[in-house]
Amino acid sequence: MANPAPLNAAIAAHRFGLGEASLAAVxxxxxxxxxxxxxxxxxxxxxNLLSTAQALDLVHAEQERRRLARNPAQGLTAEAVVGGHYREVIATDLRSRLVTAATTRRPFAERLQLFWANHFTVSLAKGSVRGLVGAFEREAIRPYIAGAFEDLLLAATTHPAMLRYLDNTQSAGPNSRAVAFAARRARRLQEDARLTGLNENLAREILELHTLGVDGGYSQPDVTAFAAVLTGWRVSAKDDGTRFDAAWHEPGPKTVLGKRYPEGAQALHEVLHDLALHPSTARFIATKLARHFVADDPSAELIDRLAARYRRSGGQLGEVYRELVQAPQAWQPAPAKLKTPEEFVVSAARVLGLGERWFERNDAGGIVVLGQRLHAAPSPAGWPDRSEDWLGPDAVWKRVEWSTRVGERLGRTVDARQVADVAFGPLLGEASQRQIERAADGPQALALLLMAPEFQRR
Incomplete structure (x- = not known):
């Protein structure tokens, strides 16, 4: 790091962290x-945050309410029951995520948590995970972000939210006892069998989105074989929610990426172990981390450096983060990444010293208005991590409107010039400083600070 200490403090606070009210914190x-x-x-x-077991109790209660709601005598539609049933837990989970990010004294760790929660997306856009997303982040992501990637991968893969989100609860081996039983029952009742065989969604997304990457060297037969390995991993109505049911498992050995795995529950652990240590996984994870923290198109040198540390350490994520922090490419002064709406609002709450007060209302601090519905990414790929995906004209105008409203609300009690000095220091360029200094009044000065390139980017 050749930059002077104050500039490095600003880069650490805003690029690696989530923003600080004063660089003295660094x-x-x-x-x-x-x-x-x-x-x-x-x-x-x-x-009132729910554990996975408590969240599953909520899910099972919802299923019973849905059944009752189908009875016209109850006077409620199933959709109305579901909406009321989950509204409070969804709002509580969302507020917890935002308050934790806005108040933590370990913002680098929190940014990594947000990164991995997006990497292993489970989304409220699919109704089957309502009530479970918060518990998934708290129990399958937070404890594992700096350990072995294999442990994080296993925790995320086998959590009930992931099994439900990517339909593994509907997957059964074509030659399994469960499918044979369903076929016999269908013949007896002269109806179509409801259970027919494999669902490949979870297998495909683990390979494409979680480990090897789309160009990681796997083929369709690998997806099918891995889906067979995953059969039997289901969500239980009791205990902590995850169980292996041999009746649903495809019998016999399976071959994934040229390696033969035995029948049974242990095969999943073995496949995930091998995927976690695969060179393609090392490069895929290195690329995503470099893209998130440094640039949309990070240098090959940085990616190579991170991937090499991943391989040398056996996929120890803490070692990869150390390599990232020590890489000179990560300390270039010019901010290259555009903040997502969540990052923008959280950083505003931190820089302005608002803390949890900003999230007391149920509008998520305005993040939804800015174009990001938290816990509800549009696909298993999660929210995009390239600036171009957040830079459309309408998106920029919404940021201007949001900044103006915040300026009007707080600008008469917050000195934007002082905030800019203590929170950004040498990171704030001369052009932005002049605009803030020449503002007509406090509200305009604060709005200009929030819309300054140094605030919008990191």
């Missing part, structure tokens, strides 16, 4: 500040 050793945060993410803040 101190003179920006790299040390970041390295000290490597470890499991903070325990999520908030009251």
């Amino acid at each position: 101190g003179s050793d920006a790299q040390g500040w970041l390295l000290s945060q490597i470890g499991p993410a903070d325990v999520a803040q908030g009251a």
